[in-house]
Amino acid sequence: MTDSKQASAFKEQSPLRAKISSLLSNQSVVLLITLVVLGTFFQWGSDGIFLQTGLLGTVLDEWGSYILLAVGQLFVVITGGIDLSVGSTVSLSSVVAGWFVVQQLKVGPEVTGADALPYVLLIAGICLVVGLLVGLLNAFLINKLKIVPFIATLATMGASNGIAVMISVGMPLQGPNDWELGAPWNIGGIELPISTMVFCAMFITTIVGLFLHKSRFGLYTYSLGSNAFATRGAGISVEKHITKVYMLSGGLAGLAGAYSYVRLGAGSNTSGMGMELYAIAAVVIGGASLMGGVGRIVGIALGTLVLFVVQSGLLTMTVVQVSPDLKQVIVAILIAAAVAVQTLQNKNGRK
Amino acid sequence: MSGEVVYEIKNASKRYGSVIALDGASLKIHAGEVVGLVGDNGAGKSTLVKVLSGAHQPDGGQMFLDGKEVRWDSPRQALESGVETLYQDSGLAPHLTVSQNVFLGREITVGGILGKLGFLNKKKMNHDAHRDLEAVGIAVPASSRAVSQLSGGQRQAVAIGRAVAWAKKVIILDEPTNHLGARQANEVLNIIRNAKAKGLGVIFISHTLPHVLEVTDRIVVLRLGRIVKDAPTSEFTGDTLIGTITGTIQTIKVEGD
Numbered sequence: 278m279t280d281s282k283q284a285s286a287f288k289e290q291s292p293l294r295a296k297i298s299s300l301l302s303n304q305s306v307v308l309l310i311t312l313v314v315l316g317t318f319f320q321w322g323s324d325g326i327f328l329q330t331g332l333l334g335t336v337l338d339e340w341g342s343y344i345l346l347a348v349g350q351l352f353v354v355i356t357g358g359i360d361l362s363v364g365s366t367v368s369l370s371s372v373v374a375g376w377f378v379v380q381q382l383k384v385g386p387e388v389t390g391a392d393a394l395p396y397v398l399l400i401a402g403i404c405l406v407v408g409l410l411v412g413l414l415n416a417f418l419i420n421k422l423k424i425v426p427f428i429a430t431l432a433t434m435g436a437s438n439g440i441a442v443m444i445s446v447g448m449p450l451q452g453p454n455d456w457e458l459g460a461p462w463n464i465g466g467i468e469l470p471i472s473t474m475v476f477c478a479m480f481i482t483t484i485v486g487l488f489l490h491k492s493r494f495g496l497y498t499y500s501l502g503s504n505a506f507a508t509r510g511a512g513i514s515v516e517k518h519i520t521k522v523y524m525l526s527g528g529l530a531g532l533a534g535a536y537s538y539v540r541l542g543a544g545s546n547t548s549g550m551g552m553e554l555y556a557i558a559a560v561v562i563g564g565a566s567l568m569g570g571v572g573r574i575v576g577i578a579l580g581t582l583v584l585f586v587v588q589s590g591l592l593t594m595t596v597v598q599v600s601p602d603l604k605q606v607i608v609a610i611l612i613a614a615a616v617a618v619q620t621l622q623n624k625n626g627r628k
Numbered sequence: 629m630s631g632e633v634v635y636e637i638k639n640a641s642k643r644y645g646s647v648i649a650l651d652g653a654s655l656k657i658h659a660g661e662v663v664g665l666v667g668d669n670g671a672g673k674s675t676l677v678k679v680l681s682g683a684h685q686p687d688g689g690q691m692f693l694d695g696k697e698v699r700w701d702s703p704r705q706a707l708e709s710g711v712e713t714l715y716q717d718s719g720l721a722p723h724l725t726v727s728q729n730v731f732l733g734r735e736i737t738v739g740g741i742l743g744k745l746g747f748l749n750k751k752k753m754n755h756d757a758h759r760d761l762e763a764v765g766i767a768v769p770a771s772s773r774a775v776s777q778l779s780g781g782q783r784q785a786v787a788i789g790r791a792v793a794w795a796k797k798v799i800i801l802d803e804p805t806n807h808l809g810a811r812q813a814n815e816v817l818n819i820i821r822n823a824k825a826k827g828l829g830v831i832f833i834s835h836t837l838p839h840v841l842e843v844t845d846r847i848v849v850l851r852l853g854r855i856v857k858d859a860p861t862s863e864f865t866g867d868t869l870i871g872t873i874t875g876t877i878q879t880i881k882v883e884g885d
Contacts, residue, residue: 493746503721511733512704570723
């Protein structure tokens, strides 16, 4: 056991150093500093256009389309699992909802504005149900067939993608949409970088975050990833909790599918392509550990923001031209940096 | 010295495939009694613990709690009936705080509709955890600290304290002094004495025979899935105990008490 050694090493630090190192071991603080630095840098590098409302609105819109996936992924990752199926759940749920409204109810894209609102709500409901079902299937594969989460969700990812292509025949299903939902808010003539959709995503994130940090459901999520054996020993049904967590991840992915539908005005089988990787990246950058037991909602919200600030920031740079193809490389560097920071923090006396 | 028989297992057997892990084991635990369970690796100690704690179901045999026949389908049932188990090296979730660990599975929620949604009363749990651990003789710095920040000895103290605080009838401790220094092990033995004074039946499983000889009232020796000796601790010396465990001292099978 090296714990006593670590504890004594911690005591020997001067109070100021201890304070700084404890602040820096808080992922949210590190991310906030990162955001300020990035914002300043891009503002300079873009000749002052980066922090304009319109661009921030784009960044937040991107954030909104990924945050629900990242939040669901966070719960799964805290339990020590992983959910690769969330991206294809976005595609599948938006396609199923689009198919139902367009081909069954025969309502097309000519219905817009307030008239389309009931349909949008219906679409959100269908997306949610589809997502919950994918989550339930994941839980079944993990609990009953004892398949590790990585493989189980890889299987549902492939299946969901395939079904989405079959239903949509590879074409976007254009349906009714209230475009106002995605438009920036205008309060007293001042345009804000936030739309109703972004607000909804923030609201859901907040509520789910409260459950993670304040409720029994969240406590069991941490305890499961921290020590599954002890959790079972405390009389908690591990299988039931895993089912709930994967259904939550699936359900939130379904809602992200609805988000995607409103952005595009259509259900598309490519709308969620590759999103799972960004969701996992956001969770890791946000300070969660793929080993389980660690991760906070604020960290994940900020981590997702860092991801899209960097992406949009690079593209607005005028000082140097950055190729859009560089995006993926940057994301890779961010992930590596985030994991390196975590490792350093762990060395500094925290386990 | 000891009270009524609080927990009894009669003629329990358990097989894993062709391996007979437990072969007709019978055991009685009285209230306020510490029973040492010893045996070599593979003697069937872990299997007996799992059967007693409800983690595994025996293939044959009966169990009685307070004279009533019981059958555990899950550890939860055993817990709810007052039988607490501390498993070897795995009692706590390191990322959770002391109080979260103490209350895991039995959380206190806030009042009203938020409570129904499972929102937790952290303040009360921190306070009560501190109080309950102190009551069983454990001084933990702060119950809001993560268990991973505690020393090995403190962790073990919390794990045992948790079990003693919740146990209503029987507490099963599997190798609680493992990996501990002399002083910390002594603290654990004191907690066991506290549990005994509380009137709990204590089953103490250990490889550290001096600890067994020091704290138990009775010692039960397992060999190859059978109970080969069940006698008051005063009848053993260190040498005869080792001899009984390894089989160099011949024993006849005893019929319970």
